[in-house]
Amino acid sequence: MTDRPARARELGLEPHPEGGWFRQTWRSEVEVTVSDGRVRPTATLIWFLLPPGESSAWHRVASDEIWLAHDGIVELQFGGDGDQPVAGEVARVSTSEDTQVLVPAGVWQRTLPGTTEALVSCLVSPGFDFADFELA
Template identity: 35%
Template sequence: MPARPDSQHKDKDQLIQRFGLQPHPEGGYYRETHRDAARVLRQSSEGAGNPATHAASTAIYYLLCDNAYSAWHRIRSDEVWHFYAGCPLNVHVLDQDGSLTTHRLGNALADDDAVFQAVVRAGCWFAAERSDPDGFSLVGCTVAPGFEFSEFELADAGSLLASHPRHAALIARLAPAPKR
């Protein structure tokens, strides 16, 4: 039996408070839980200039609830998504060749189509949304080499639509909110 909406609202509020979650720029709430002390050397994204050091890996809690979704974005590292609680989350990935893969992240014991973990390869555009708009999804994300906001790119919806017209409806639905 699914949880009642008022129960899910209470659960969401408890998770935000218990884990000290803060609003995330792409939607939802998050908190970094680990930043590896080990450092790795990484060339700049342009391939020129001085290499920089990064944490070997980072991890966060990430909560999607209310009307939030994870808008189209990409990062320079592989990102592993882990399911913890709530309703399944669809992680949509536009591969380098333009094909679309959707990972259904959820309780694999209760949902034959779900997986507990999904990998998004470095440089791929991706977005995520809950399968139940009234529910919440608590997941974790592990990034290696570690996440840096300087390597986070929020999509320009017009450019993404132009380069991936086959997926126009999905891209438009999960586009970043216009800048104010």
């Protein structure tokens, strides 16, 4: 990622550490204490933009994540829940195929490079916190 894409500028998106561009658009004011004592909002929501040819790195979060399609196609690859990701099933998140795709808590995921720009939202519950984010 070198230049900020026009749509990222329009939506106020910033570079995401995993790749792509993002901005948190909502954070629940209701909090929950998870089993290990962490306190998180019940849910958070972001916009995530993936320009043509870009991908995200293998990563996982400690909460369930639902990808919601807005525009374009994102190929989302699952990598299991072991210590390191292992390339597995690919889901296509798009308005004409799977409009919602669940990535269970603790499962490795990455996006594959596409040929067109794609915009999705990602809903995380319990809410996302970078302390719960792991890059491979």
